[in-house]
Amino acid sequence: MAEMSLSKQVVPVEPVSITKTEGSTRSNLAYAVFILFCFWVGMQFLSLVVHAPGVLEHLAQSNDATRPRIEMGLVVSTVFGLVPFLAGCALLSLMGLAVKFHHRHHF
Incomplete structure (x- = not known):
């Protein structure tokens, strides 16, 4: 049989650290800021739609015969x-x- 040797060990001999690192805390903080930014943008968009004159009525068109029917x-x-x-x-x-x-x- 042929024998193979690897330059690095497949299974690490040193114990794996289970403590949290600084990078993990910073990435969690960045993710939380991103989620808050997304909620803020969504809230601004909804506020714009609700307070803009005629936009909400345009989005919620009723079956009115005077308006053209749009089919996509x-x-x-x-x-x-x-x-x-x-x-x-x-x-x-x-x-x-x-x-x-x-x-x-x-x-």
Whole structure:
């Protein structure tokens, strides 16, 4: 049989530390600030919709014969809904990777 030797051990010999580190606390704090920012933005948007004249009525259109009927197909709603959402997620991911790369190579 052939014998193989690895340059590093597969199972670490040193005990794994179970104490929290400073980075964990900072990341939890950053996550909490991000969640609070998202709630604030949502609250501002809802306040804008409720207090803007005519916007709420426009969003909640009733079946009025004088207004034109708008029908969107699946393709249109996908192009104008899902594609911008995914593009925004990709942009945020790229920004996060850039920040991670910047911190990793400049510290």
